[in-house]
Amino acid sequence: MIVNKLINKIIKTRIPQIEEFMNNPLEAQENVFKGLISSSRNTVWGKFYDYSSIKKWESFNERVPLNDYNSLLPFFERIRKGEDNVLWCSEIKWFSKSSGTTASKSKFIPVSEESLQECHYKGGKDMLALYVNNHENSNVFSGTSLALGGSEQENEYNNDIFIGDVSAILIDNLPYWAEFFRTPRKEIALMAEWESKLKKMIKDVSTSNVVSLSGVPSWMLVLLKGVMEHTGKSLKEVWPNLEVYFHGGVSFAPYRQQYNSILGQGINYMETYNASEGFFGLQDRTDLDSLLLLLDYGIYYEFIPLEEIDNEHPTILNLSKVKKNKNYAMVISTNGGLWRYLIGDTIMFTETKPFRFKITGRTKNFINLCGEELIADNANKALELACNKTGAIINEYTAGPFMGEISYHQWIIEFEKAPNDIDNFTDLLDTALQELNSDYQAKRYKDLILQKPQLNIAPEGTFYQWLKNKGKLGGQYKVPRLSNTREYLDELLKIMNK
Numbered sequence: 001m002i003v004n005k006l007i008n009k010i011i012k013t014r015i016p017q018i019e020e021f022m023n024n025p026l027e028a029q030e031n032v033f034k035g036l037i038s039s040s041r042n043t044v045w046g047k048f049y050d051y052s053s054i055k056k057w058e059s060f061n062e063r064v065p066l067n068d069y070n071s072l073l074p075f076f077e078r079i080r081k082g083e084d085n086v087l088w089c090s091e092i093k094w095f096s097k098s099s100g101t102t103a104s105k106s107k108f109i110p111v112s113e114e115s116l117q118e119c120h121y122k123g124g125k126d127m128l129a130l131y132v133n134n135h136e137n138s139n140v141f142s143g144t145s146l147a148l149g150g151s152e153q154e155n156e157y158n159n160d161i162f163i164g165d166v167s168a169i170l171i172d173n174l175p176y177w178a179e180f181f182r183t184p185r186k187e188i189a190l191m192a193e194w195e196s197k198l199k200k201m202i203k204d205v206s207t208s209n210v211v212s213l214s215g216v217p218s219w220m221l222v223l224l225k226g227v228m229e230h231t232g233k234s235l236k237e238v239w240p241n242l243e244v245y246f247h248g249g250v251s252f253a254p255y256r257q258q259y260n261s262i263l264g265q266g267i268n269y270m271e272t273y274n275a276s277e278g279f280f281g282l283q284d285r286t287d288l289d290s291l292l293l294l295l296d297y298g299i300y301y302e303f304i305p306l307e308e309i310d311n312e313h314p315t316i317l318n319l320s321k322v323k324k325n326k327n328y329a330m331v332i333s334t335n336g337g338l339w340r341y342l343i344g345d346t347i348m349f350t351e352t353k354p355f356r357f358k359i360t361g362r363t364k365n366f367i368n369l370c371g372e373e374l375i376a377d378n379a380n381k382a383l384e385l386a387c388n389k390t391g392a393i394i395n396e397y398t399a400g401p402f403m404g405e406i407s408y409h410q411w412i413i414e415f416e417k418a419p420n421d422i423d424n425f426t427d428l429l430d431t432a433l434q435e436l437n438s439d440y441q442a443k444r445y446k447d448l449i450l451q452k453p454q455l456n457i458a459p460e461g462t463f464y465q466w467l468k469n470k471g472k473l474g475g476q477y478k479v480p481r482l483s484n485t486r487e488y489l490d491e492l493l494k495i496m497n498k
Contacts, residue, residue, distance in 0.1 A: 001139070001142065003141060003142075004138075004139050004140070004141040004142040007141040008132045008138065008140075008141065011125060011128055011129045011132060012129055012132060012133055014125065014126060014129040015129055015130075015133050017296070018126060018129070018130070018284075018292075020296075021294075021295040021296045021354075022292070022354035023353075023354070025293075025295050025319060025353065025354060025355055026319060026320055028295040028296050029295055029300060029301065029318070029319050031296075032295070032296065032297075032298060032299065032300050033057060033060075033300045033333075035298070035335075036298070036300055036333055036334075036335060037051050037054050037060070038051075039088070039089045039335070040087070040088060040089055040337070042085070042089065043085050043086060043087060043088060043089055043337075044075075044085060044086045044087070045075065045086065045087045045337070045339060049063055049064050050063070057318055061302075061316060061318075064339060064340055065340065066314075066316070066331065066340050066342060067338075067339060067340050067341050067342065068341070068342045069107050069341075072087070072338070072339070072341065075087050075337075076095075076108060076109075076110060079092050079095075079110055079337075080095060080108065080157055080161060081157055081159075082157070082159050082161075086337070087110065087337030087338075087339065088110070088112050088114075088335070088336060088337030090112050090113055090114060091112075091113070092110045092111070092112055092161065092336075092337070093111075093112075093113065093160070093161060093162060094110075094111040094116065094161065094162045094163075094164075094169045095108040095109065095110055095111065095161055095162070095163050096108070096109045096110075096111050096164070096165065096166040096169055096276035097109075097150070097153055097163060097164060097165050097276070098166075098275070098276035098277070098476075107276070108163065109166075109276040109277055109336070109338070110336050110337050110338075111166070111169055111276075111336055112335060112336045112337065114298055114335040114336070115278065115298060115334060115335050115336035116169065116170075116173065118297060118298045118335060119278050119279050119297045119298050119299065119334070119335065119336075120166065120169075120170055120274070120278070120279055121170070122279065122297055123272070123274055123279025123282070123294065123297065124170070124279075126282060126294070127246060127270065127272055127282055128140065130270075130282055130283075130284050131244060131246075131268075131270055134284075134285070134286050135243075135244075135268065138243065138244075139211060139241065139243065140211055140212050140243060140244060141181070141211075142209075142211055142241065143208070143209035143210060143211035143212075143241050144180075144181055144182055144183045144208045144209055144210055144211065145181060145182050145183070145210070145211070145212045145213075145214060146182075146183050146184075146205050146208070146210045146212070146213050146214070146215075146223075147167065147171070147182055147183075147189070147214050147215065148167075148201075148213075148214065148215030148216070148219055148220050148223060149165060149167030149168055149170070149171055149189055149215070150164060150165020150166070150167045150168045150474070150476055151164060151165060151168050151189075151190050151191055151192040151197070151474075152164040152168050152172070152190045152192065153165075153192070164190070165276075165476055166274075166275070166276045166476075167476070168189075168190055171186060171189050171190060172186075172190065183204060183205045183208040183210065184200070184201045184204040184205050184208075185204055188200045188201055188204055189201075194473035194474030195473065197474065198222070198223065198226060198474070199226075201223060201226075202223065202226040202227055202230045203230065205223075205227065206227050206230055206231050206238060208239075209239070209241060210238075210239040210241075210242055211239075211241050211242060211243055211244075212242070212243065212244045212245070212246065213242070213244070213245040213246065213247075214245070214246040214247070214272075215247070215249075216247075216248070216249035216250060216476060216478065217247050217249070217250060217252055217255040217259070218250060218255070218396065218478070218479065219474055219477075220245075220247070221255060221258060221259070221395075222464075224262060224263075225262070228262070234262075234264075235262055235263060235264075236263075236264050242263070242267065243266075243267065243268060244267065244268040244269070244270060245259065245263065245267060245268070245269050245270075246270050246271075246272055247269065247270075247271060247272070248271055248272035248273055248274060249476060249478060250478050250479075250481075251359070251376065251377075251380040251481075252269070252271065253380040253381065253383070253384040254380060254383055254384070254387075254394045254396075254397065255394075256384070257387060257393045258393055258395075258416055261393075268286075270282075270283050271283040271289070271291060273291050273359060275343065275345075276476075277332060277334065277336075277338060277341065277343050278297065278299050278332060278334055278336070279294060279297060280293065280294060280297075280299070280330075280332075281293055281294060281357065281359075282294065284356075288350075288356065289358070290350040290351070290356040290357060290358050291356060291357055291358065291359070292354060292355070292356055293354075293355040293356065293357060295319075295355070298334060298335030299332050299333070299334050299335070300318075300332070300333040300334075301318070301319055301330065301331070301332060302316050302317065302318055302330075302331040302332075302333075302340065303316070303317045303318075303319075303322050303328035303329065303330060303331065303347075304316055304317070304328060304329040304331060304342075305317075305326065305327070305328060305329075306327035306328060306329055306346055306363070307327075309329050309363055316331065319355065322349055322352065323349070323352075324348075324349050324350060324351065324352060325348060325349070325350075326348060326349070327346050327347075327348050327360055327375070328346060328347055328348070328349075329342060329344075329345070329346050329363050330342075330343055330345050330346070330347055331343075342363070344362050344363050344364065345359060345361075345362060345363070346359070346360045346361050346362065346363055346375070347359055347360060348360050348377075358377070359377075360375055360376065360377040361375040361376035361377055361481075361482070362376065362480075364483075364484070365480055365481060365482050365483070366482050366484060367399065367400060367401055367409055367482050367483070367484055368484055369401040369403060369407055369409070369450065369484075370407060370443050370449050370450055371439060371443060372437065372439045372440040372442075372443045372450060373437070373439050373440075374409070374433065374437060374440055374482065375437075375482070376481045376482050378433060378436045378437045378440070379397075379399060379433075379481055379482055380481070381432070381436055382429050382432035382433045382436055383397065383429065385428065385432040386419075386425050386428040386429045386432060389428055390419040390420070390421070390424065390425050390428065391417065391419070392415060392417055392418060392419040392425060393415065393416040393417040394413055394414070394415055394416065395414040395415065395416045395460075395463070396413075396414045396458075396462075396463040396479050397411060397412065397413040397414065397479075397481065398411075398412055398479055398480055398481060398482070398483070398488050398489065398492065399411040399412070399453075399481070399482050399483075399489075400482065400483045400484070400485065400486050400487075400488060400489045401484060401485075401486065402454070402486070406451045407449070407450055407451060408450060408451035408452060408453055408454055409450075409453045409454070410453070410454050410456065410489055411429075411453055411454065411455045411456065412456045412458050412462075412489060412492050412493070412496075413455060413456070413457060413458065414457075414458040414459075414460065414461075414462055414463050415457065418457060422455060422457065425455070426452065426453055426454075426455050427452075429453060429455075430444070430452050430453055433453075456493070456496070458492065458496055459496065462492060462495055462496055463479055463492070465495055466491060466492055466495055467479070469491075469495075
């Protein structure tokens with residue numbers, strides 16, 4: 001108990017610094033911008049774009065192009081082969097494997113010492129600082145944290161660069177004493193094969209004094225159910241001191257009912273927004289479900305209005321020019337050497353002092369069959385409303401377009417608890433979508449353009465089998481919620497038909 005109180009006191013010393021960037025966000029971002037430009041002026045990239053002469057964001061905006069993974073890939077490859085000073089000034093010792101959704105091609109993102117310490121680890125520390133600041137009687141340091149992470153990967157170039165999920169990089173670089181505060185054991189946490197790893201994790205964590213959970217909701221749910229099955233006990237019996245679940249990676253809305261059911265009353269929840277590219281946001285208040293944008297992490301933020309994302313020359317805004325209640329694609333420049341990098345996520349600001357936001361989806365995670373522009377945030381909220389009214393509980397889902405003599409959205413949903421009346425559930429979903437999205441409502445008017453959604457109920461384990469077929473089990477892999485093509489739908493339907 002003394003150790004818990006001491007660490008709580010020490011970690012809360014960060015709070016005044018967080019309040020500083022909350023109160024002075026533009027100054028914080030200006031300092032980050034100057035630091036990034038100055039540090040990189042002698043890199044291959046910095047010399048090509050003459051960073052030495054860039055003094056203001058306006059020059060940066062005019063001179064440096066927007067980038068995605070493919071445009072930076074030739075530079076990443078040079079770094080992976082051992083070349084230094086390409087995109088960033090310090091040695092790159094790690095590459096984080098990024099999956100996003102279930103794209104067949106994995107991405108490998110450079111991680112510098114600065115991004116590891118000043119962004120990823122800093123995010124974890126701030127998560128705990130904000131949590132204990134909001135929960136004065138927390139005992140979160142009195143036991144172990146169950147961190148559901150990824151794994152180390154084979155390095156095809158056989159050099160000293162570590163390849164793995166960002167969580168694996170974090171685990172591999174923790175100081176030795178940190179092992180006393182986390183579970184499962186490191187050798188299990190870094191295992192590559194998911195199903196073998198899951199069995200070992202279940203056995204290992206079942207005997208630990210777990211006080212906190214952290215990981216992607218979909219995979220954490222698999223682990224928690226495995227622990228209950230292995231022990232024959234409720235989670236409250238297995239871990240009587242469990243007090244908080246730090247979740248992120250996907251919307252928590254479809255999973256909320258299941259977690260409330262298996263974790264019971266008295267558990268706290270805190271949302272995080274971290275990825276291979278950086279740690280971007282934390283839920284800093286218990287009375288708000290929006291996230292605080294983290295502004296002193298070595299990340300400079302820019303934003304593109306979502307309606308311009310496919311333009312050849314879209315408008316690019318820095319933080320001083322964004323507005324509330326508008327969808328933006330997020331662009332980052334980082335202390336890991338990502339320059340004006342489109343990460344593929346979309347957000348909407350709920351406040352601008354301090355800057356708080358909600359994640360609304362992905363730039364390619366939407367349905368726009370006939371101008372309805374349905375985004376993942378609409379889908380998650382509508383499903384949550386339909387579930388609340390019917391008592392249904394969802395495991396996984398995805399949706400996409402159907403175009404023929406009639407056009408509609410086709411949904412594949414795997415229920416933990418199916419509704420008694422699927423037609424009523426469909427009507428509730430449809431009505432909620434119309435209330436949340438005026439464009440969808442207009443296209444649904446009298447069924448003239450868009451028909452009522454069609455729901456397909458997937459048997460238990462369908463999505464798990466789909467991910468397994470693609471070699472995407474565990475770690476950070478996520479099911480794409482919406483797609484403007486039928487690729488995912490057709491693959492899932494094929495499994496269901498078998």
